[in-house]
Amino acid sequence: MVKSVLLPTDFSIRSLHIMRYALEENPDCELRMFLVTGMRIPGSITELLFFSRKELIKKLQGQVFIEACQIIRNKYQSHINEVHFEIFTGMTQGAFNVFLEGNGIQHIYIPANKLHYKRPCFDPVSFMRNSKLPRNIVSWVEQEAAEESNYLGDLFKSWA
Secondary structure (H helix, E strand, C coil): CEEEEEEECCCCHHHHHHHHHHHHHCCCCEEEEEEEEEECCCCCHHHHHCCCHHHHHHHHCCHHHHHHHHHHHHHCCCCEEEEEEEEECCCCHHHHHHHHHHCCCCEEEEECCCCCCCCCEECCHHHHHCCCCCEEEECCCCCCCCCHHHHHHHHCCCCC
């Protein structure tokens, strides 16, 4: 059985705690995972002409984030059907509901911890909370003022 789930991401290793939680909560099925961030669409025609979701996602992902995703994919390869990185560009709940339906999302995972979005991105969690889909709230213990690279060890601490 394949289940489609939505997880917010700010493209930090911290946000991958949500991905790990979703995988551990669903050991009996494969997950089609959609990691989403919100973004306001550029206002000028010139910016719109050169706007590329794929290029923006590449810019937002750092090397450490990409490596951490690969480690998770390797660890849970039998439970991951697909991983998609998406940008939600709508500004209304109705647009978000269409986004959910269009991607066949069945379950949402929301972080209890605050993620830190870089401009021009925004946090889509308010739309997620207002959705009618089933959801889980995910929390994790954080290191104080740790650098991004230090979160990698924290993410995989309990994995032996």
